[in-house]
Amino acid sequence: ALYRRLAPEWAAPEPLGDACPEVLRAGVEADWTVVNEPKGVCINVSPWNAPVQLSVIPMIGMLAAGNHCVVKPPDLVPNISRLFRQLCQRYLDGFVWVEEGGKDAVERLIDEGADHLVFTGGGEIAKAVAARCARTLTPVTLELGGKSPVFVDRGLADPLLGDAVREILETKVYKTGQFCCAHDYALVHADIFDAFCARFKAAVEALGDKRNVAVIARRQYEGLVAKLADAGVECVPPLHGRFVPDDAAMTVPMTGLLEPSFDKRVLTEEIFGPLMPIVRVESVSEAIGIIGRMATGKPLIAYCYSQDQAAIDAFAAQTSSGSLAVNSGPQRVISNFNAAIGGIGPSGMGASMWGREALREFSNRKHVIRARGGFARSFFSGPPPAPA
Numbered sequence: 001a002l003y004r005r006l007a008p009e010w011a012a013p014e015p016l017g018d019a020c021p022e023v024l025r026a027g028v029e030a031d032w033t034v035v036n037e038p039k040g041v042c043i044n045v046s047p048w049n050a051p052v053q054l055s056v057i058p059m060i061g062m063l064a065a066g067n068h069c070v071v072k073p074p075d076l077v078p079n080i081s082r083l084f085r086q087l088c089q090r091y092l093d094g095f096v097w098v099e100e101g102g103k104d105a106v107e108r109l110i111d112e113g114a115d116h117l118v119f120t121g122g123g124e125i126a127k128a129v130a131a132r133c134a135r136t137l138t139p140v141t142l143e144l145g146g147k148s149p150v151f152v153d154r155g156l157a158d159p160l161l162g163d164a165v166r167e168i169l170e171t172k173v174y175k176t177g178q179f180c181c182a183h184d185y186a187l188v189h190a191d192i193f194d195a196f197c198a199r200f201k202a203a204v205e206a207l208g209d210k211r212n213v214a215v216i217a218r219r220q221y222e223g224l225v226a227k228l229a230d231a232g233v234e235c236v237p238p239l240h241g242r243f244v245p246d247d248a249a250m251t252v253p254m255t256g257l258l259e260p261s262f263d264k265r266v267l268t269e270e271i272f273g274p275l276m277p278i279v280r281v282e283s284v285s286e287a288i289g290i291i292g293r294m295a296t297g298k299p300l301i302a303y304c305y306s307q308d309q310a311a312i313d314a315f316a317a318q319t320s321s322g323s324l325a326v327n328s329g330p331q332r333v334i335s336n337f338n339a340a341i342g343g344i345g346p347s348g349m350g351a352s353m354w355g356r357e358a359l360r361e362f363s364n365r366k367h368v369i370r371a372r373g374g375f376a377r378s379f380f381s382g383p384p385p386a387p388a
Contacts, residue, residue: 002337002355003064010356011065012038016367028374029030036363038066039139040115044352045106045129047120048074048216049178049272054143055084058118059096059387061358067116068095070109075102076217106375107132114138116362120180123271126348131309140351141361144343146272146299147179151287151315154191160327161196164305167202167329168276173254176213177273178220181301185277187287193280197256201236203255211243212251213274221250224273226266227267234258268295284311288318297346301325301333322347324338 016032018025043061046055055071062069071088073081078100099105103249110117110132119129120143133140143335152164171182188196204211215221225245236256237243243253254274260266265275283379284306291302302321314325322343325333334341334353340352351357369376 003060005129006355007359011363012361026377030370030376030378031370031372035366035368035369036065036359037366039362039364040067041070042362043070043072043114043117044068045072045117045119045121045314046074048076049180049275051077051080052084054120058352058358061352062362063095065359066195067361069363070097070099070114072099072101072106072109075100110136110138116141118143120144121189123346131266141352142343142348143180144300144346144348145270145350146301146347147294147296148181148301149287149294150183150186150190150297150303150305151284152186152192152196153284153304153308153311154189155307156192156305157307160307161192161199162306165196165199168200169203169207169254171330172274172276173207173210173213176215177271177275178216179330181334182272182305183276184299185279187266187279187281187290190280190282192253196257197236197278200256204256205237207254209242211254212246212249213254214240215250215252215273218250220273221252222274224252224271224275227269227271228252228255228275230265231257232264233260233279270296284314288315290318297323298344300343300347303328320344
């Protein structure tokens, strides 16, 4: 309904001013516009962590821009992929083609040539996808996530501190941490560190059995268990009894990891699971410095939870990320169809998610000049006529 209502406005020709000096116009004026035209055929390679949502959302933007669409859903969830193909065949035949399969299917689609490709997933695979697209000069949009930091400042009012903890648990438990916008590590001001940890511990303990978070597949589970073992730090709450990794059920307890060193895997790699490193910092400046030095590069989203306007301004001006959320959680960040969602550097490029920005991403923005009352001559063809 949103696209049906707003796409005609978003796709309408956009007038431009004429910056050509008047003397070079030679008395012939011109109208300039940007015309949004379909690119042609767009491919969406979607991930396993949100297989329906991230198959559909870029696809809608592609279709709204007037393109045909090929969706390659994740092979890790074959039942969902099969159902998605059947539904598209029934309702979107002739507009959307769904190609099931794994790596070979992606490579074949790229090699056949397309007008744009969206890939959502991890950075290492993204490099291979982008390199293969380069063979056919296929433009790419990469939605890659990354280690999104959250800075928790001193002086937070108790309700705001509670909100911050609940938002972290929302992404780490109810979305299993396998969510590109999840808070990946917390940088907590020393003056509020103990209060934050106490609130975090109480909130996790209140989860009961929901603390044990299911992981989608064996490889992802084993990676999380290895990161947990590598961290080698105090766990909050402690791991004991039924709250330990379960190899059979592939569950990992939601756990805070107190002050791991920066050479540990939980701080050198994206976690993508229910583990939360909690690091003490002395100031917003120290937090900014840590974010800037992270081995994973610029994050998809940087979160700043503070009531100090000077600290907020410093964080906003001195960190670089795809998006910035001040006293806001990720669900609110991704709920505004007027705002783009996209990374920078290692966290991605382009914006394929919402609204006007997605329509522009999947359109050829053709710049058009139309001369009025004569020929808009290039000055290379001779000097303009002398004034009468």
